[in-house]
Amino acid sequence: MAVIAAFVVNAVMNLALGLLIAQILGPADFGRFALGTAGAVALNTLLFEWLRLSATRFYSERVRQAEPWIRGMLDRAYLATVIGLVGAALLALAGRPLVGDPALLAGAAAAAAIGLGLFDYAAALARARFVGGLYLRLVLVKNGLTLPLMVGTAWATADAAAVMLAGGLSQFLAALLVRRAFADPPIAHETAERQTAERRNALKLFMGYGLPIVAANLVYQLMPFANRWAVAAAAGFAEAGYFSLAADIGGRIFSTLGAALDLLLFQIAVLAAETHGHEAGEEQVARNGAVVVALILPSAAGFWALAPALEAIAVPEAFRGHFVTYTLLLLPGLVALALMNFALNPIFQIRRRTLPLVAAGVVGALVNLVGALALAKPFGPHGIAAAQSLGFLAAMLFLGLRALTGPGRLRLPWRDLAAVVLATAAMTAAILPLRGLGPWLALPACIVVGGLVYAALLWRFDIAGLRTAVLARFGRAVPAE
Template sequence: MLLRHTLYYFTARGLPGLVNFAALAVFTRLLAPEEFGRYALVVVGVGLANVILFQWLRLVLGRFYQVNRHSPDQFLGGILALFFCVAVPITGAGLVLALLWPDPIWRQLLLLAVMLLLTQAWFELSLSLAQASVKPGWYGRLSGTKALVSILVGGALAWIGWGSSAPIVGLILAHVVALLLFAVNAWRGLSLRLPARDVLYSQLRYGLPLTITFALSWVVSGSDRLIIAWIMDEQAVGEYAAGYDLVFQTLMLVLTIINTAAYPLAVNALERGGESAAMGQLKQNGQLIFVAAVAGCLGLIALGPQVVEIVIGEEFRSAAMMIFPWVALAGAIAGIKAFHFDLAFQLGVASHWLVLTGGIAAVVNVGLNLLLIPSFGILGAAWATLAAFVTALVTGAVIGCRIFSMPSVTPMLWRAVVVGAFAGGFAWAGANAFDGVWSGAVGGLMAGTFAGGFACWLVDVAGVRVMLSKRFRS
């Protein structure tokens, strides 16, 4: 079931992900580095506000939808009522702040940021509903429509000279179109009634610590851009963001696809079969997460020169190549931490401990950024990010095993190393067998994919060998 659902979500999220990479290629060619830098700052600021204000609702929906599957309308009505309770005052405060801002460029961008925050929050809440109800087709229609509309509208506006506002307006309209086409009916007819006090308390007790944790994770992955803008300039932010987003989002897309399929299965197993059933599911989930993280990291590093030249605009390439391998390592570690070790806190309903692990990582990140950026520039920011994610993984693994029983890491790690060595080695050999950029990228991708797939069969990752043998015999 895990492999089948992963394939479903690979289509549902993978194709929109490819469109997003095309958007990165478009915007790094149509926008100047300082314009792309302002856009990146808006996105990271909206991301922080989204995490602080609305992330807990998405987490509550994902964790407790199956628990309330016998009365979903009442549960979803409470979620929607809480959404509006947060959205209304925040909209007013955001508009006042935007109108009072002295810089006319940032005044316009802040107004757009308020609209982006609201549309993005409701869109992601709808995605969480699709994931929790195990409907990858619905999830895919939402994601695909959003990705396609954003690049078409944003690219057209950037081409006619809208600058930093172009991709932001594209994202706003993309969220609105996707919601109107595929999500309005899911929320229509619900009775907007706040949950009972004890229910709301249990939801807040679960969701708020995770919200703080995600906000601290934002400090690790997003505060570097603010510090770069403060110490350096907006152009440096644009150069850093282009390279960072290319490698980090590529790797996290793959891991998020797996987790999107895997996490509801783990929750279902826990609710229906107890901890023993959850342990069996977590073994399969963890194997896929570890293998994808390590193999994806090594494969990206092997194909880095070709990928950067194909996707990133010329003004951004040298900076992207400088930070590429370090961000790839950071992405692999961040994915393993978030999608495997953090499940101990979520399934054990002890998410408050994540505040400690996230807080330690955030302090490490900010301190190292302030120390390293003045001397090493954006490379220092990449080093700080890697060190912070390593700190978060180690502390999370040590504390999490005392909260909820997790499967042994050793079988996952050695399988990941074997598959990663096959995938990365053959990807490097395939890329260097050709002189052209496109031929090298395609050759390396195919060689790494086939070698990694063979290694997965060889070491039987998540039972793939048994599944294929059964299919072959049938």
């Protein structure tokens, strides 16, 4: 429950933070901030993501006690990467007199990536040990620092690079402030030869597992980054700001929802595989996929229905009139990306066969590129947004075919998936008439009515086994009808 509480807090704070920074900076500077932030995320993915993935997949409470050298190796790898990235940031800043603002944004992105990488690594260590209270403390400290530092910096400087630096600093400080709680037992003295052999074998395993995932995730980060630059080049930074706010708000909602589940579900699958064998791990991944779809699909329908009311109530005035249009174009792709990350990718992760993720990323990037070239001229920036969705949808379909067809296909609970689709359709039909109300009435009415309809169907038919899980956790379990 502490993990779920942490993600609720994180989701609310991230949403509020994005809207506040957009309000203070305005469309043009927010566009610069969004471009720089996308660069920081891409750098974090390229340089630090393998650490997070390795911790999530190969670190546990058992490993912490029996093989503490694994954590020591990961810590040293993080430190070495930071040293290299600091050097790159200093070089970028040194080039500012020649290049101008892009060098400053690049330097700020490198610095922000250091903080983001340390925070994600610390969060992964807490996940792997199932220490929900520690994870909650980390998130609370981070948000307690992020809001005043980033908003205060935006207010004082109105500078995109300075706000990025404040964001990276807040995450770096949060991880440092709780570092003692992450400490492992001291590493026992071993011969240098054995330590070297163990590290070499572990690095080969971690790299073979993590690098394909990193490559795929990097492609998925570079696609929006390139699209934002294309929008800025075609229509200016203000238009890139409109595009970025819709992409960031929608992306944060779905990534937060999916990650909240993934924090628990993937570790349960890893534990099942470690305890009961590979087949048990795959069965758990299949059940996990149904749970992810049961959350993401109705959330997407609800977000689509609520977008006009959300724009009228919460979106800064300078962005209104653009937010809903970009949201509707980007939404299919954001949903596809969430389903890939949290329902399909774990299939290949539990098998330790992650190369298909790279192929899916390449397919998505090619479709995005072709779509942008075909749609940008007749439809302008809106065509680029549509091309991004087409790219993510193509990648999801490719990965789904690889996972769910052939002799080694995963057997999904199709009854549950069909029930999710029907329940989501019923929920959407119930809230459609409410969209025409005034924004302050439509927002709560859609949330209450849609939530009640979907929850009732979920409970009545025990979709994805969620009723059984709730009763097992909080009361006496009964058989599904």
